[in-house]
Amino acid sequence: MNDDESVLAGIGPRLRSLRTARGKTLTEVAETSGMSLSTLSRLESGQRRATLELLLPLARIYAVTLDELVGGPRTGDPRVHMRSVRRQGATVIALTEKASGIGAFKYILPAPKEPAAPDPKTHDGYEWLYVLSGRLRLLLGKTELILGAGEAAEFDTRVPHWMGNAGPDVVEFLALFGPQGEKAHVRARPADPRKRS
Numbered sequence: 001m002n003d004d005e006s007v008l009a010g011i012g013p014r015l016r017s018l019r020t021a022r023g024k025t026l027t028e029v030a031e032t033s034g035m036s037l038s039t040l041s042r043l044e045s046g047q048r049r050a051t052l053e054l055l056l057p058l059a060r061i062y063a064v065t066l067d068e069l070v071g072g073p074r075t076g077d078p079r080v081h082m083r084s085v086r087r088q089g090a091t092v093i094a095l096t097e098k099a100s101g102i103g104a105f106k107y108i109l110p111a112p113k114e115p116a117a118p119d120p121k122t123h124d125g126y127e128w129l130y131v132l133s134g135r136l137r138l139l140l141g142k143t144e145l146i147l148g149a150g151e152a153a154e155f156d157t158r159v160p161h162w163m164g165n166a167g168p169d170v171v172e173f174l175a176l177f178g179p180q181g182e183k184a185h186v187r188a189r190p191a192d193p194r195k196r197s
Helices: 003-021 026-033 037-045 052-062 066-070
Strands: 084-087 090-094 103-109 126-133 136-140 143-147 152-156 161-165 171-178
Touching: 003 037, 003 052, 003 066, 003 084, 003 090, 026 037, 026 052, 052 066, 103 161, 126 136, 136 152, 143 152
Parallel strands: none
Antiparallel strands: 084 090, 090 103, 103 171, 126 152, 126 171, 136 143, 136 161
């Protein structure tokens, strides 16, 4: 399989992954895009060849670029080209490329079909979360928190912890993770310029 065939073969699974990550059904995407249900189904299964005419509305619906949609090769563009991975049902996008220090990630948890069973983990490090949309369920030891859009939490990851979707909609949040001792420095409010010397 040459490079072009490899890119084309990856479009179907990528379309399915984007749709499920956003908690949408084939029927909902068909209605929004104006495509038939069978066309979308065949695109996702690889039975229909993707064309620009079919991909443009899907890129708009999923809020991604065409390059992201087809997994195109990197260009000389200086902007960061984020790649997503699937991890335990969540879509995780690395926002930093550093191998050490504090790493930034965006998580997208799909709308749950049924409540997930918590499976708390521990590891060295420190984590800071900020919820962009939806409701995030956070278990820290014996404490359970529900965080809404605009709320944040920070914790030592040596405490058993687990995160899941607490609502009927997709939840999106940002996470900063650093080695033990590297905490996120958060200022509660802007400094008053009149108090500067």
